[in-house]
Amino acid sequence: MPGVAVVWRGDREGRRTATPQNNRFHRVFEELAALGIHAEPAVFDEAFADEVRAQLLSxxxxxxxxxxxxxxxxxxxxxxxxRDVATRGPWVSAHPDVILKMGVKQVLHRTKHLGWDTDTHLYGSCQAFRAAFPEQLQTAGPRVLKQNRGNGGQGVWKVERIEPLLSGVAAVRVLHARRGSVPEELALADFMARCEAYFTPGGCIVDQPFQPRLPDGMIRCYMGGDKVVGFGHQFIKALIPPPPEGPDSEAAQPGPRIMHPASAEPFQTLRTRMEVDWTPQMMAVLDIEPDSLPIIWDADFLYGPRTASGEDSYVLCEINVSSVFAIPDQAPAEIARLVAARLSTSANRSVRQSPGAALTVNA
Structure with a gap:
């Protein structure tokens, strides 16, 4: 029976007690088992990485x-x-190299010409950031800055210019996207100095215009390989100033993410664009083969300006690859189906590459 390991982060006790039934991925385990695929938990932590590595190689x-x-x-x-495990036989989804191509904020700049993006800029160094961002902020209005890798709103800021704190000193109002954040006013130079931590090796800052329709919510387009497997719509509160009751009040909390199947009528234009246009074009730009696409990933969209005829446009704000969860009800079955296809492809490739297979073909 073919086997896969499902990896998530946890401690030693979590690893010891993990079963296919007692974790948030239990539906994925159930759908894999229904297709005859053995799946086992592989709880990871740096403290027992060698133990996990041995498990993945099996x-x-x-x-x-x-x-x-x-x-x-x-x-x-x-x-x-x-990466090491993937060179030794098992396939890995999502592979770290694929994450570095599509699961980072830099992808917003690399693919901005595809039609899912907007006036996006990239600063690859502190020097470039200091030289260009003040003028960009002055001429283009409120901006959203994003560090290259992060989750949970970490390193994502709304920045808008305000009247100088002191004569001749440029000042900004900033709001961090992490839950519980409140607006802060400070000198632009001080805020930019704070952002220098994002220029670690391989780091950068992506700069996009703030989308005024943010209160209309975010659409999460869930993808299984190159096909849409569902949608989630949520009224988010990140980058929206908290109400008078404060950042911890009920009114400041995001609304529930309402899940929809891939066939949901309100999102069919977005589905077509993702499947027919944007995903194939993204794969070409990033040099990603179909079999290397993550088995589950998502693209988060905000509503952009309406067209002249009143139709919605969509602005990509993030692609999530590393840890996509929660997922629509239909997604576990699609994950299992894609895993089965990936296992079949890998098995056929192994047969074609084995010396015994070659001798049989030539006999």
Whole structure:
């Protein structure tokens, strides 16, 4: 029976007690089992990485749900391990190299010409940021800055110019996207100095215009490979100033994410654009093969300006690859179907590459 490991972050006790039934991925385990695929939990932490590596080398495929940043921990140990595992036989979804292509904010700049983006700029160094951003802020209105890798709103800021705090000193009002944040007013130079931490090796800052229709909500387009498997619509509160009751009040909390099937009528224009235009074009720009696309990923869209005829436009604000959850009800079955296809492809490739197979063909 073919086998896959499902990886998520946890502690030693979580690893010891994990079963296919007692975690948030239980529906994925159920759908895999229904297709005759053995799936096992593979709880990961840096403290027992070697143990996890040995487990992953014993299966045919690996499904990974681990955030880039979690309680101060990163994927600095996990990603090299996954790369090594992938060179030794098992396929990995999402592969760290694919994450670095499509699961980072830089993709917003690399693919901005596809029609899902807007006036997007990229600053690859502190020097470039200091040289260009003040003028951009002055001429283009409120902006949203995003560090290259992060989750949960970490390193995402709304920035708008205000009257100088002191004569001749440029000042800004900033709001962090992390839950519980409140607006802060400070000198532009001080805020930019704060952002210098985002220019780590491989780091950058992506700069997009603030979307006035943010209160209309965010549409999360869930993808299984290159096909839409569902949608989620949520009235988010990130980058919206908290109400008078305060950032911890009930009114400041985001609304529930309402899940919809791929066939949901309000999102069919977006579905067509994703499947027919944007995803194939993105794959070409980023040099991603169909079999390397993550088995589950999502693209988050905000509503852009309405067209002259009153139709909605959509602005890509993020692609999530590292840890996409929660997911629509239809997604676990699609994940299992894609896993089965990936296992079949891998098995056929192994047969074609084996010396015994070659001798049989030539006989």
């Amino acid at each position: 299966v045919d495929g690996v499904l990974v749900w681990v955030d880039p940043i979690h309680d101060g921990k990163t994927r600095a140990v996990l990603d090299p391990m996954l």
